[in-house]
Amino acid sequence: MNPIVYAIPIFFLMILIEVITTIIRKKDYYRVNDAINSLSTGMLNVTTGVIFKLGIYTLIYNHIALFSFDGNALWVWVLGFLLQDFFYYWNHRKGHEVNILWASHSVHHQSEEYNLTTALRQTSTSFLFSWIFYVPMATLGIPPHIFLTVSLLNLLYQYWVHTRHIPKLGWFEYVLVTPSNHRVHHAKNRKYLDKNYGGVFILWDRLFGTFIEEDENYEAIRYGTLKTLRSWNPVWANFHLYTEMLRDAIKTKSWKDKLTLWFRRTGYRPVDVATPMKMPDIHAYENYNPEASKGLKVYSLFQFAILVLATTVFMTISHNTPYGFNLLWTIVLALNLIGTGWLLEKYTGLIAVEAIRFVLSGATIFVSNGIWINLIPTWAWQFIIVSGAVSLLVLQASGIAKPGSNREGNTVRAAGS
Template sequence: MQEKVITFASPIFFLLIALEAFIAMRRQRHAYRVNDAINSLSLGVMSQIINVFLKLLSIGIYVWVAQHFAITTLPADQPWVWLSGLLLYDFLYYWLHRMGHMTNLLWAAHVVHHQSEHYNLSTALRQTSSGHLFGWIFYLPMALLGYPPEVFIAVGLIDLLYQFWIHTQQIGKLGWFDRVFASPSNHRVHHAVNDIYLDKNFGGILILWDRLFGTFIEEQDAHPVVFGTRKPLRSWNPFWANAEVYAAVLKDALSTRRWVDKFKIWLMPPGWQPTDLAARSAPTTFDLQRPEYNPPLRGALMWYCLAQFALGLNITTHFLLSANTAGGVSLVLYALWLLAGFWIIGGLMQQQKFFVLLEAFRIAICAAMVLSSASWFGITALTGTVQACIIAACAACLLALLLIFKTKPHGYLSY
């Protein structure tokens, strides 16, 4: 359900992103960079692809707990059930979100949403691909209290969609609204790396939770917000964006001598190290004035990456709409091909030769599949006309790739 609603809402998201970018330009506040926006949006699309498989974990566990351990079954046709369900979900989301900043295991998933050094509506769509692995634990109270699965899914979607509009710098403070609800001003603070703002304003819809539990701070003119993370990602690789904290914590877990620390480190706050590792580590400082990560992306390469992202986005729509009827093997191969595309776009934006070869290989696989089977990943039969159009598009992509990188000056690309 969630994937389909987000799929159909995507045109509205992109319309609002375009509107925000236009307003920012009119105000001479350049809120967008093409490479950063493509990276954020790619991460969001990838999360939807992977969630097709992981939702069986989170939704399945919720349904099982509700069926076997619920103290009652609440009626799904009563408005008070929906309203109280939304309120309870938002309360539980606050604690999931807060713990997502306080424990390495949950931060490893949530960090993806904070990695962008820009703050705009594309950042709202920058989502983790591993959040469902452990996030379901926080919502089990709803299952135990008897909230039907359809209520849980719907209020979760409402909570998620609400948070889209608060990821903008184009809306200032909103008076009384800021005191009750999560708002653009309140949420800008949450994405800040300034010392004064760290680990504040976790509310999804209501900021009242932060006021109640001591994690609220108001945005202050004396401290302009700086966005990103304290350990900048400095990469457009969406797989590495999802893996970087897991890899760093795992490295420390394997390196520390005490067995208790190998497990404890996953439950400790980001930056914590066991005593033996801390003694060997050089102190690190964070520079608010650090330069942004911004490898050049211009001309034909920029347009190629934009075109491939747009194609990938539209094809992902077909993937999501086909997920419930496609065979398991076909769905996995389809997902891997799509994920490879977004990964390769990141590599091309970093101008690495290896990804040029991978892109050519990915396109060739697509053309060979369509030629040999007259179907799209064994899910949709293709007419002769559609086959010809896909093969022509593949040929055009390969030609564009050749022309773009054949004309790049020596040394422009790196390994």
């Protein structure tokens, strides 16, 4: 079973605690639409991870490892942990400095809020290039099971630092990544851009000149990316920068740019396609926040909770199910998440969108049980039929899906206010 499954209840418990704390402190650190979108990209990350397990690290280790270290020795585990964090720093740093790597990593930075759901906002395309940065570990001879374990520990550590509720932590700030110095990393203020890349240890940033301290007397932090996403579609969140680079490569007349723009400095675009990007006034434009009624938000949260439960079940069984089944249900989940995002940013056709979503899910169960005999229990059919019918009736009767009940509107407010 994927070990992330065990962490899911803890993740959501901590989110609940943070939401309650936010309400008690009368802060505005959460928005339903933004939180759902962040969690949606995280769900795509873990489900696509089932499909795209490349095993390149193990392949390199098995064929060209220079040493054969004892996988049970404590010093090897400590060495593996330190090396993984060191190479994570460079993986993370280059993810901000190279166009094609930023196209992947930018997903994590798209949220204009900063809370624990932001921590779970992860890319689904990191498998394409991130493995390159850990080749030295495999070549040295750090066993795959150690690499996988310390990578997971590194990822889990980073969860708690995505909060605005915890202030500076004294001497911790000099050694470890903390909420304070990681808030800086997610800021798009000019002073803070491209700083504090560490995963567990902030020492790498201090050593390589990329550290900056959070300045409480500086202007309010604004979160998100300089080129804003302005969409609740989690699939588009993963691919919009790739498509932009592809369009630039097609449009430019320079063959040099066609081949190299992918690996140029982040933000580079051919001069015959676009003028160089200037630093925008980050306080002048509005956060993406299409207006939605409370009823629609509650409905969306309920539907999303069902998808979270379905994803958890899928991750629990995916190691024992056929690859074709896993691929099919990953695609269906993605389509369901797109539909949920549609609910929160459109004001027409919601009943049709929901009807299609339920029919699609039911049809997928039918197809799955036709190909992989009785792999999905009968109650799943009944649940889709009942929940779908009830949901459509609620949308129709409540009026929250009528045109005009979900008009787009945006709110200007500084993050952290």
